[in-house]
Amino acid sequence: xxxxxxxxxxxxxxxxxxxxxxxxxxxxxxxxxxxxxxxxxxxxxxxxxxxxxxxxxxxxxxxxxxxxxxxxxxxxxxxxxxxxxxxxxxxxxxxxxxxxxxxxxxxxxxxxxxxxxxxxxxxxxxxxxxxxxxxxxxxxxxxxxxxxxxxxxxxxxxxxxxxxxxxxxxxxxxxxxx
Numbered sequence: 060x061x062x063x064x065x066x067x068x069x070x071x072x073x074x075x076x077x078x079x080x081x082x083x084x085x086x087x088x089x090x091x092x093x094x095x096x097x098x099x100x101x102x103x104x105x106x107x108x109x110x111x112x113x114x115x116x117x118x119x120x121x122x123x124x125x126x127x128x129x130x131x132x133x134x135x136x137x138x139x140x141x142x143x144x145x146x147x148x149x150x151x152x153x154x155x156x157x158x159x160x161x162x163x164x165x166x167x168x169x170x171x172x173x174x175x176x177x178x179x180x181x182x183x184x185x186x187x188x189x190x191x192x193x194x195x196x197x198x199x200x201x202x203x204x205x206x207x208x209x210x211x212x213x214x215x216x217x218x219x220x221x222x223x224x225x226x227x228x229x230x231x232x233x234x235x236x237x
Contacts, residue, residue, distance in 0.1 A: 064232075064236075065156065066146075066150065066152065066156075068142070068143070068146040068150075069143065069146070069147070069152060069156070072139045072140070072142050072143035072146070073143070075135065075139040076135075076136055076139045076140065076143070077222075078135065079132045079133070079135030079136035079139060080132075080136060080218075080222060081132075082128055082129075082131065082132030082135065083129060083132045083133060083136065083215075084219065085125075085128065086124075086125045086126070086127075086128035086129035086132060087125075087129060087215060089122050089124075089125030089128075090122050090125045090126060090129060091113070091115065091212070092115055092116065092117070092118040092122075093117075093118060093119070093122040093125075094117065095112070095113040095114075095115035095116070095117065096109035096111065096112050096113065097109060097110050097111040097113070097205070097208060097209040097212055098110050098205035098206075098208070098209065099202070099203075099205060099206050099209060100202065100203045100205055100206060101202075101203030101204060101205060101206075102203070102204075102205060103205040103208075105117075110209060111209070133180075133183060136176075137180065140172075140176055144172065153169070167221065171218065171221050175214055175217055175218055175221070176218075178210070178214050179211060179214040179215060179218060181197065181200075181201070182201060182207045182208075182210045182211035182214060183207075183211055184197050185197045185198040185200070185201050185204065185207035185211075186198075186204055186207050186208055186211065191204070
């Protein structure tokens with residue numbers, strides 16, 4: 060039997076994050092189909108010029124379940140990410156576990172962990188009326204709710220691309236070990 064490459068906590072948090080990310084992906088598509096246009100600034104609506112018009116159909120109706128799943132999945136990813144980061148810092152996983160990775164791979168992983176994840180969380184919170192009514196600086200710091208939505212979409216696309224590449228690399232590595 061081959062010993063696991065990563066510690067148990069890394070594997071648990073990765074699988075938990077994968078399930079949360081899948082929930083975010085499904086619910087994000089549902090939310091996006093309700094209005095597949097992206098704007099810059101504070102406002103955006105049907106009939107206004109869009110920054111980007113995605114080639115998706117408008118699926119009018121209430122996307123309440125999509126928003127609920129998105130919110131729940133976001134919490135799953137947040138707590139899993141906090142557990143992963145805390146564990147990695149305590150066990151020096153970033154230093155020892157990343158030792159065998161190329162410089163580009165280390166930069167990509169650390170960029171996702173410390174730049175993209177916080178940015179997608181920030182822009183997600185900037186779209187929440189509840190959060191922005193309590194802390195308006197969150198939305199004004201990104202230039203408005205529609206800018207937050209556009210940035211959130213772009214960051215999510217980058218995370219999806221990273222996740223796809225990550226899965227392919229892990230699969231290729233597991234095939235090479237056998």
